[in-house]
Amino acid sequence: MGAAMLGGWLAAGRPAASFTVLDPTVGPALKPILDAWPVTHRDTPPAEPVDVLVLAVKPQMMGAVLPDLRAAVGPGTLVVSIAAGTTIDTIRQGLGARAVVRAMPNTPALIGRGVTGAFANEHVTPEQRQETDDLLGASGPVEWVGREPLIDAVTAVSGSGPAYVFLLAEALAAAGEAVGLEPDLAMRLARHTVAGAGEMMIRSSDAPEQLRRNVTSPNGTTAAALAVLMAESGGLPELMNRAVEAARARAAELSKD
Known part of the structure; x- marks a missing residue:
């Protein structure tokens, strides 16, 4: 899903230089994108805060991944998670009290025809919510829900x-x-x-x-x-x-x- 979203952003005209992909093992979905676009690739986390951190990992891996990302998350960082079933509380335990959006896109994002459900916690500013709309909206409509558990329903309808x-x-x-x-x-x-x-x-x-x-x-x-x-x-x-x-x-x- 992370590769589909990245491909959608690049196809929509987002500058390749604005993206850094952190993945120690580049899989078959990601490799063609990295071969075709000048996207920075790293196998170790950055040592300073980033503007937006997109968590596109399997839910079962989140506990092991989050502690290594603490240095990449500062007070102004927006964290966007697309991991099914991973709650904002789980992310808080790993990264601290941060601005977090739980989002559930679907694979048609790769061709700009996806749809994404999203929920923002209380730390997300109006500007960060707009940034989320701009980012996720590059691959299709963004639909916001008012309660975090509804993301599971979004997952069941449009994610799957x-x-x-x-x-x-x-x-x-x-x-x-x-x-x-x-x-x-x-x-x-x-x-x-x-x-x-x-x-x-x-x-x-x-x-x-x-x-x-x-x-x-x-x-x-x-x-x-x-x-x-x-x-x-x-x-x-x-x-x-x-x-x-x-x-x-x-x-x-x-x-x-």
Whole structure:
């Protein structure tokens, strides 16, 4: 996710020289970005405070990482964490009482089509909140929540959401194969259908419910399919509720690990 955000910032025109990446082991997601852009890379933390520190590490690693970053965090540093389940209190224990924003972006940030949920603690100034909007907004809309636990809900809906959409495309293509389409054709149809429908939702002022109704003729083929997908028992709404709740609960569990 950190690599996706960095790629989005650079693609949006943020100066490469303004970024320093701290990562002792450059992975396959980050390496192409470092090869293509003059971003500073370090394998040890800086010895003086930075303006903005973005914590893009796995939640299980946060306890080991934070103490090494104390020198990089000063009174004026804004800390932005995108680690699922890592609470502001955990960050405070590692870095002290600092201005912290918990944010949950998603991977479409890499192409400038992400969306980020964010929560700011009481130390974040209006100027730092605006800086967060400017930084995270380079890759898509930023939506603020008023209570920290709601970040777990954001994680379950939009943070994990791209995987749900990819699974929809997989399942749609597989269903196309089952009714006789060649695999490659079925996948092309599924990809473009999902992408096109998503773009329609962004461009239209109509709610998704209305867009669905617009393409559903009474007693037609779409209505027949939706009768299955919208069944009260075992239908997509029920499955999605269960899936989002499972993701939200897991995010809450991570904060206690």
